[in-house]
Amino acid sequence: MSKAEIEPITAASLPEVALFLHENLARARSADQWQAGLQTHWRGDRPNHGFMLRAEGRVVGTICAFYAERDIGGRTVKTCNITSWCVLDTFRKLSMKLAMAVVGQPGYHFTDFSPTAVVGGVLRFLKFKPLPEAQAVVFSLPGLQPGSRLLTDPAAIERELDAAALQIYRDHRGFPWLRHALLGSSAGWCHVIYKRVRFKGLPAAQILFLSSAPLFRRHLGHWCAHMLARGVATTHVECRFLPDRPWHSVVRSGFNAKVYLSDSLADADIDYLYSETMALDL
Numbered sequence: 001m002s003k004a005e006i007e008p009i010t011a012a013s014l015p016e017v018a019l020f021l022h023e024n025l026a027r028a029r030s031a032d033q034w035q036a037g038l039q040t041h042w043r044g045d046r047p048n049h050g051f052m053l054r055a056e057g058r059v060v061g062t063i064c065a066f067y068a069e070r071d072i073g074g075r076t077v078k079t080c081n082i083t084s085w086c087v088l089d090t091f092r093k094l095s096m097k098l099a100m101a102v103v104g105q106p107g108y109h110f111t112d113f114s115p116t117a118v119v120g121g122v123l124r125f126l127k128f129k130p131l132p133e134a135q136a137v138v139f140s141l142p143g144l145q146p147g148s149r150l151l152t153d154p155a156a157i158e159r160e161l162d163a164a165a166l167q168i169y170r171d172h173r174g175f176p177w178l179r180h181a182l183l184g185s186s187a188g189w190c191h192v193i194y195k196r197v198r199f200k201g202l203p204a205a206q207i208l209f210l211s212s213a214p215l216f217r218r219h220l221g222h223w224c225a226h227m228l229a230r231g232v233a234t235t236h237v238e239c240r241f242l243p244d245r246p247w248h249s250v251v252r253s254g255f256n257a258k259v260y261l262s263d264s265l266a267d268a269d270i271d272y273l274y275s276e277t278m279a280l281d282l
Contacts, residue, residue, distance in 0.1 A: 004055040004091050008048035008100050009064065017052055020059040025086040026282075033082075034082065040279040042171055044069025044078060051101040053091055060085035063098050067108075068274035072265065080108040081122060083276035085119055098127065109262040111270065116256060122243050123259050130257035131267055136242060137199070138235040138249040139218070140228035149224035151182040151189075160189050165211060168273060177281040178208070183219050190215035192223075192279070201236055206270050207237040217243050224248075240267060 010019050018034035026034075038041035038049055046067045064084040070077055082102060087095045103110055103126055111124055124130065150155055154173070160182055161169055172193060173177060179196065182189040191211035197204050205227055208218045216223070227235060236252075239245060258271050272278060 002055040004053040004060055004094055004095075005050055005198065006098060007054055007060070009052050010048065012041075013052065013059075014049055017049070019065070020052075020062060020230040020276075021064075021084055021086060022111050024088065025084060025254050032105050033148075037276075037280040038084075039066055040066065042274050043067045047105065048174075050082075051083075051098055053087065054092055055091065060091045060148055061094065061098055065102055065281060066275055070274060077265070078108050080105065081109050081275035082110060082112040083114065085112075096122065099123070100124040103261065105256060109260065109265050111258070111260040113258045113272060113275055113276060114256075114282060115158065115259060120256055120259055123261075126261065128259035128261045129267075130259050131239070131270060132240045133255040133257045134239045134251050135236050136239050136243050136245050136249045136256070137252055138224060138237065138246050140224045140233055140235065141221070141248055142225055142228055143221055144225045145219060147185055148183070148219040149185055150219075150226045151223060152180070154180075157191075161191070165191055168211075172273070172278050174237045175278060175281070178278060179205075183223055185219075186216050188212065188215050189220070192216065196232070198234075199236065202233040203231055205232050205235045206236060207241070210237075210241050210278055213241050214243055216241075217246075220246060 014035055018038065019031040021034045022029060022031040024260050044067060050062060050064035052059050063082060063083055068079050070079055076144060085099065115123060151203045157180060158166060169180060169191065173180060177195055179194050181192045183192055184190050193209040194205045226281040239251065
């Protein structure tokens with residue numbers, strides 16, 4: 001095995017990394033798509049794009065990262081979302097050192113939202129905590145709720161959001177695979193971010209973010225009727241986001257658990273804003 005060195009991924013080396021990921025992790029995504037997604041940046045410093053292994057002048061392993069500065073629980077925190085951990089078999093024994101290069105950066109709260117079973121096990125060894133992975137599959141049913149509304153027009157959404165919520169909306173509205181809606185009434189709105197997916201061959205909505213789980217649950221009937229009218233058969237939402245499970249739903253489990261590492265954040269503080277879940281159409 002050739003000697004491999006760990007290097008930070010810089011703007012200059014990102015094209016090499018993108019080509020490596022296209023060839024070794026997901027050929028369905030072009031190198032240009034990988035590069036565009038990994039270049040995404042939000043508020044706060046970005047010390048690097050992650051770290052890579054280089055041997056004899058070529059990339060042989062990567063662990064990429066999205067950084068953000070966020071307001072969580074009334075305080076400002078720095079987050080680092082790990083993604084695209086891929087190491088060639090010949091250099092697999094250096095995988096842990098590559099992960100430590102990222103996790104060893106002080107001052108960050110770390111997440112990984114798409115670990116394989118093996119990666120999840122490695123990260124748990126590094127003291128990452130698993131998030132509850134069960135999801136509720138909510139069936140779309142007719143019956144609009146009086147007093148409930150659902151806004152999807154961008155101008156209408158912007159009019160109803162306060163400054164902090166508006167910033168979240170604007171930071172995520174540019175990704176074409178994401179859909180945004182406000183559910184509720186003038187008394188209070190839940191900002192919903194979701195993706196259109198397919199489940200058992202039928203159109204479905206995968207919930208990625210809820211600004212207010214209680215409001216979403218209160219107006220869920222209106223959401224389901226709206227989805228049904230648009231040919232969406234089911235809505236999929238993680239049970240940890242719901243105050244209680246709707247009667248017209250079933251629970252799916254057995255997914256690879258998403259994980260995080262933090263000395264002060266709890267499960268309820270972890271969402272998918274400012275992460276690969278939003279920036280990469282995986």
